Amino acid sequence: MTAGSPLPEGRRLRIRGVVQGVGFRPFVWRLARDLDLAGEVSNDGEGVLIVAWGQRAGLDALARRLVEEAPPLARIATVDEAELSEPAPAGPFRIVASRQGAATTVIPPDAATCPACLAEVREPGGRRHGHAFANCTHCGPRLTIARAIPWDRAHTSMADFPMCAACAAEYADPADRRFHAQPIACPDCGPRLWLEDATGARLADEPMAATARLLREGVVVAIKGLGGFHLACDARNAAALATLRRRKHRDAKPFAVMATEAQARALCVVDEAALALLASPAAPIVLLPCRADGGEALPDGLAPGQDHLGLMLPATPLHHLLLDAFGGPLVMTSGNRSEEPQAIDNDEARLRLAGIADAFLMHDRAIVNRLDDSVVALDEGGAPVPIRRARGYAPAPLALPFSDLPPTLAMGGELKATFALIRGGEAIVGPHVGDLEQAAALDDYRAMLGLYREIFAFMPAIVAVDAHAGYLSTQLGEALAAECGARLVRVAHHHAHMASCLADNGVGGGAHLGLLLDGLGLGTDGTLWGGEVLSGDYRGVERVGGFAAVPLIGGAAAMREPWRNLLAHLRHAFGPDWRTRAVPVLAHLPDATRLGLAESMMERGINVPTCSSAGRLFDAVAAALGLHAERISHEGQAAMALEALARPFAAKERPWRTVTGLDWGNLWRALLDDLADGVAPGRIAARFHLTLAQALADVAARVGHAGQRVVLSGGVMQNRVLLAALRRALRERDLVPLSHCRVPANDGGLALGQGIVAALAGA
Amino acid sequence: MSRLLRPGATVEMAHGGGGLATTRLVREIFARHFANPILAQGHDAARIEAPSGRLVMTTDAHVVSPLEFPGGDIGSLAVHGTINDVAMGGAQPIALSAAFIIEEGFPLETLDRIAQSMGRAARDAGVPIVTGDTKVVERGHGDGVYIATTGIGVVPEGVTIAPENIAPGMAILVSGTLGDHGVAILSRRQGLEFSTTIASDSAALHRMVADMVAAVPDIAVLRDPTRGGLSATLNELAEAAGVTMTLDEAAIPVRPEVAGACELLGLDPMHIANEGKLVCICPADRAQDVLDVMRSHPEGRDAALIGTVGDRAAPGTPGLLRMTTLIGGTRVVDWLAGEPLPRIC
Ligand SMILES: [Fe+3]
Ligand SMILES: [Mg+2]
Ligand SMILES: [Zn+2]
Ligand SMILES: [Zn+2]
Numbered sequence A: 001m002t003a004g005s006p007l008p009e010g011r012r013l014r015i016r017g018v019v020q021g022v023g024f025r026p027f028v029w030r031l032a033r034d035l036d037l038a039g040e041v042s043n044d045g046e047g048v049l050i051v052a053w054g055q056r057a058g059l060d061a062l063a064r065r066l067v068e069e070a071p072p073l074a075r076i077a078t079v080d081e082a083e084l085s086e087p088a089p090a091g092p093f094r095i096v097a098s099r100q101g102a103a104t105t106v107i108p109p110d111a112a113t114c115p116a117c118l119a120e121v122r123e124p125g126g127r128r129h130g131h132a133f134a135n136c137t138h139c140g141p142r143l144t145i146a147r148a149i150p151w152d153r154a155h156t157s158m159a160d161f162p163m164c165a166a167c168a169a170e171y172a173d174p175a176d177r178r179f180h181a182q183p184i185a186c187p188d189c190g191p192r193l194w195l196e197d198a199t200g201a202r203l204a205d206e207p208m209a210a211t212a213r214l215l216r217e218g219v220v221v222a223i224k225g226l227g228g229f230h231l232a233c234d235a236r237n238a239a240a241l242a243t244l245r246r247r248k249h250r251d252a253k254p255f256a257v258m259a260t261e262a263q264a265r266a267l268c269v270v271d272e273a274a275l276a277l278l279a280s281p282a283a284p285i286v287l288l289p290c291r292a293d294g295g296e297a298l299p300d301g302l303a304p305g306q307d308h309l310g311l312m313l314p315a316t317p318l319h320h321l322l323l324d325a326f327g328g329p330l331v332m333t334s335g336n337r338s339e340e341p342q343a344i345d346n347d348e349a350r351l352r353l354a355g356i357a358d359a360f361l362m363h364d365r366a367i368v369n370r371l372d373d374s375v376v377a378l379d380e381g382g383a384p385v386p387i388r389r390a391r392g393y394a395p396a397p398l399a400l401p402f403s404d405l406p407p408t409l410a411m412g413g414e415l416k417a418t419f420a421l422i423r424g425g426e427a428i429v430g431p432h433v434g435d436l437e438q439a440a441a442l443d444d445y446r447a448m449l450g451l452y453r454e455i456f457a458f459m460p461a462i463v464a465v466d467a468h469a470g471y472l473s474t475q476l477g478e479a480l481a482a483e484c485g486a487r488l489v490r491v492a493h494h495h496a497h498m499a500s501c502l503a504d505n506g507v508g509g510g511a512h513l514g515l516l517l518d519g520l521g522l523g524t525d526g527t528l529w530g531g532e533v534l535s536g537d538y539r540g541v542e543r544v545g546g547f548a549a550v551p552l553i554g555g556a557a558a559m560r561e562p563w564r565n566l567l568a569h570l571r572h573a574f575g576p577d578w579r580t581r582a583v584p585v586l587a588h589l590p591d592a593t594r595l596g597l598a599e600s601m602m603e604r605g606i607n608v609p610t611c612s613s614a615g616r617l618f619d620a621v622a623a624a625l626g627l628h629a630e631r632i633s634h635e636g637q638a639a640m641a642l643e644a645l646a647r648p649f650a651a652k653e654r655p656w657r658t659v660t661g662l663d664w665g666n667l668w669r670a671l672l673d674d675l676a677d678g679v680a681p682g683r684i685a686a687r688f689h690l691t692l693a694q695a696l697a698d699v700a701a702r703v704g705h706a707g708q709r710v711v712l713s714g715g716v717m718q719n720r721v722l723l724a725a726l727r728r729a730l731r732e733r734d735l736v737p738l739s740h741c742r743v744p745a746n747d748g749g750l751a752l753g754q755g756i757v758a759a760l761a762g763a
Numbered sequence B: 001m002s003r004l005l006r007p008g009a010t011v012e013m014a015h016g017g018g019g020l021a022t023t024r025l026v027r028e029i030f031a032r033h034f035a036n037p038i039l040a041q042g043h044d045a046a047r048i049e050a051p052s053g054r055l056v057m058t059t060d061a062h063v064v065s066p067l068e069f070p071g072g073d074i075g076s077l078a079v080h081g082t083i084n085d086v087a088m089g090g091a092q093p094i095a096l097s098a099a100f101i102i103e104e105g106f107p108l109e110t111l112d113r114i115a116q117s118m119g120r121a122a123r124d125a126g127v128p129i130v131t132g133d134t135k136v137v138e139r140g141h142g143d144g145v146y147i148a149t150t151g152i153g154v155v156p157e158g159v160t161i162a163p164e165n166i167a168p169g170m171a172i173l174v175s176g177t178l179g180d181h182g183v184a185i186l187s188r189r190q191g192l193e194f195s196t197t198i199a200s201d202s203a204a205l206h207r208m209v210a211d212m213v214a215a216v217p218d219i220a221v222l223r224d225p226t227r228g229g230l231s232a233t234l235n236e237l238a239e240a241a242g243v244t245m246t247l248d249e250a251a252i253p254v255r256p257e258v259a260g261a262c263e264l265l266g267l268d269p270m271h272i273a274n275e276g277k278l279v280c281i282c283p284a285d286r287a288q289d290v291l292d293v294m295r296s297h298p299e300g301r302d303a304a305l306i307g308t309v310g311d312r313a314a315p316g317t318p319g320l321l322r323m324t325t326l327i328g329g330t331r332v333v334d335w336l337a338g339e340p341l342p343r344i345c
Helices: A024-034 A056-068 A115-122 A165-172 A207-216 A238-248 A261-267 A272-278 A317-326 A346-352 A439-455 A472-484 A493-504 A562-581 A583-588 A592-604 A614-624 A637-649 A665-676 A681-703 A720-732 A747-762 B020-034 B074-087 B108-125 B180-190 B206-215 B229-241 B256-265 B284-295
Strands: A009-018 A038-044 A047-054 A075-084 A193-197 A221-224 A229-234 A256-258 A285-289 A308-312 A330-334 A359-363 A375-378 A384-388 A405-410 A420-424 A426-429 A462-466 A487-491 A512-522 A528-536 A541-546 A709-713 A736-739 B054-062 B092-103 B129-137 B145-155 B171-174 B221-223 B243-248 B279-282 B304-312 B321-324 B330-332
Touching: A009 A056, A024 A038, A024 A047, A024 A056, A047 A056, A056 A075, A115 A317, A193 A207, A207 A221, A207 A229, A207 A317, A207 A359, A221 A346, A229 A238, A238 A330, A261 A272, A261 A308, A272 A285, A272 A375, A317 A330, A346 A359, A384 A747, A405 A747, A420 A747, A426 A747, A439 A472, A439 B330, A462 A472, A462 A747, A472 A487, A487 A493, A487 A747, A493 A512, A493 A528, A493 A541, A493 A709, A493 A736, A493 A747, A512 A614, A512 A681, A528 A614, A528 A681, A541 A681, A562 A583, A562 A592, A562 A614, A562 A665, A583 A614, A583 A665, A592 B180, A592 B256, A614 A637, A614 A665, A614 A681, A637 A681, A637 A720, A665 A681, A681 A720, A709 A720, A720 A736, B020 B092, B020 B108, B020 B129, B054 B074, B074 B092, B074 B108, B074 B145, B074 B206, B092 B108, B092 B206, B108 B129, B108 B145, B171 B284, B180 B256, B206 B284, B221 B229, B229 B243, B229 B279, B229 B321, B279 B284, B284 B304
Parallel strands: A221 A359, A256 A308, A285 A375, A405 A462, A462 A487, A512 A709, A709 A736, B092 B129, B243 B321
Antiparallel strands: A009 A047, A009 A075, A038 A047, A193 A359, A221 A229, A229 A330, A256 A330, A285 A308, A375 A384, A405 A420, A420 A426, A512 A528, A528 A541, B054 B145, B092 B145, B171 B279, B171 B304, B221 B279, B243 B304, B321 B330
């Protein structure tokens, strides 16, 4: 301080949000030193606390720059400032060690390798040259390696790797990018990488070069990644793809591809929005349109029947080095058999991936928590549409349009099971765990829930479950509520979907409309819903319209065999004489025996629950156009094929004008007429999407008023042709569409809405 | 042929009145088909020599539609079901009782057929029907005929069969193919035309059980997977014993025609009722002995080792029963609460 300057002032800054474990304190320390301030910065249970003294200009600059220049992984929610009356302490600005008990309780999401670390890994002669595990405060493994709180090395799987002197010095230096970087590692002290063959014998060669060589030869290699094992093969090698599909029992579900930015551009249309998402710290799989022109043609086996490819950039030094060594795009599919969760443990991988992988690129750092790759699509405006929220996003909290919600644990759905912890004004939505009927997923769900409850010191007062008593998540929730003495609240499936979308968009109370389109869920009236027009809010909904209920022939069998839905819809539309109308689609129905039995089931009510399902309508239309009518090999296959078929025509076609209401009789008439007239299937598919959008928007306009919000949720809203058409149709009718941006529209987003509904009902 | 059974004759209210009509009905139908020395005593309460040791007693009400189906009818089903309930306690049945609730207007000819089948089943099993009762309800108040049966039996020395005996590492065995009865009933009731006629597996299992417990007295538990199928039975046992269980899908015997029918109907053979099958849990090192005994009986011809008991686990949590699938995954086998409601969103 120079003589004659005004007296120093004191200020207290409270920063909330994702500000712990992201290098925030050293960042503040550097700023404060830069601005000639005295005082200290500390972590506590609420976030980061700064007390600083200096010139007013310097304090103002601190408050401004800590927002503007925040570390890449920080997410500042609020900054509260207050004057301090006490005098400045002596000495320079300092970082106060975390107090015991009030330690850094927050574990951040895993983050893709930052540019600085990548540069070090590629720098010849550098200390971390070629090191597959380099990381710093701005990047690296987080939730995947966490065993417990607080977030420090001793509670992660890095505890097995004592720091060398050089790493320890970096770790202790506030000026270093690795100050308090818990997973800090180098070739001297970090995890080891090796390649072993199918017999478990380690190969002597340099593992990265040897893996690349095997991949070039068309071999399937299991690769231990951040959140689990992947199965990798050369994405350009049709024979390798076929082998992988056969061994994995994965018939047609698209494979994700890992590529460099340049390779990605050769395969797909990568615009600015897509690149920003691909290169974000979360590094998700992004569904990108395949290049129609001059791009690189990849084998059909990669994503059969799809016009999009799931692409991701390398997220760890290991993956960067692998792509560098291999020199081309790699299939990176989850390391499992069929629909099982991916393997995370070395022995488990050797066992479960035996017969699938011919070699294993392994390392000795344990993956503690399985986290699947996240999947995001982009809408027509370039906004992210979350499909699967896991690695890179979990466990970051989501801010809610509420402030005082009681501690509520929401158990989510069944097939894309995800739980949520809700408290105060935020929700911590757990990662996508998968189909709970898979025993490994059920185990993971329990383990992950246990960890989250510990991390967030969470004791629920309310446990929210889906209204469907058969969901394993509901059964788990019932047991947990009893164990915790918490109140159990059952939430109708589509009410939860609607609330989820409202909360996702930060919308509080008010009377809203919702178009909830999905496979099925239990409605407020105890029947199966799946294509509903709802009116209401978090506290309750009323069904003001919806699709006609149509039999699910054979219950769950209707999800696997689209022809069942075609038959059910034809009979619903035309009655027992449906055959005379259905000539153009008879070829897509099975033989007379099976057809006769299916009709008997409908006539006699044998295992034919009815459901107003939107998903099954898509299956029926797909079957009518000959898309996977007999059987689908993975969820949504027929509907996704229908969407892909419609996409090129969506801008040019018009809806069928005869269709009004949501009963679909005229829709089938129009569709069959078009087929009889020889209209191209793609055009029919487009007309179907547009007709659905128009009919739904008409109902919304009839029951709603100008300016009213219309929520768009449920798994069918992942269909971007429909989503775009619906939003346009709603806007044309002066309605305000709201769609998902932070959690998926599918059941992966269910827990968020379920929890808020229950929290408000139970409060 | 008796005067009672003239063509077209039906059950009338008087047949349940306790008078001459009742006596005639009992004598000409039930007594004739069930004939045995104890019944012939003619007392309302049958007198049986008291055996030494532990007695078991069970009771069952039989309501089935249709009354007659491929592989059996309500009469034989009532006998087999009650004998099996006695046998699942490790006991040998001694005697049965049978009470009939008959709807007015029910064809006497059908009643005669059912009683005949019931008598034959009891005789074949070597277990007499020693007492009974008959009531008639007004037209529209019953579904043809209901039969309530009670059985008593004796447990051999040294046999203690109870879910508490189930311990980690034990073997899970099943005596034959699953789902036959449920699919047979469903297809006959609904007139579903499958390419092959599927017959009920209805059978008495006590003789096989006698040999099983004689060969391996430390059998932990026996159960007949009737309503709710194998899945309900094993979930119940896992819950009661506080253990996990893992089945091997490839080892579970299901007739191809049953599997095919289930596929089309959207049903799971694991959830379908059986009437002539048992599940046995025994120490793993005795599994082969038990299998050998079962396979030496016609009703255990297709017996198989289908899984093992896993670790101890807290009851009250879902997911205790698991199955390694054909492609190498492991899925949870849930029990159904009533009608199956699809879960997939
Ligand atoms: Fe849903
Ligand atoms: Mg009984
Ligand atoms: Zn870094
Ligand atoms: Zn080091």
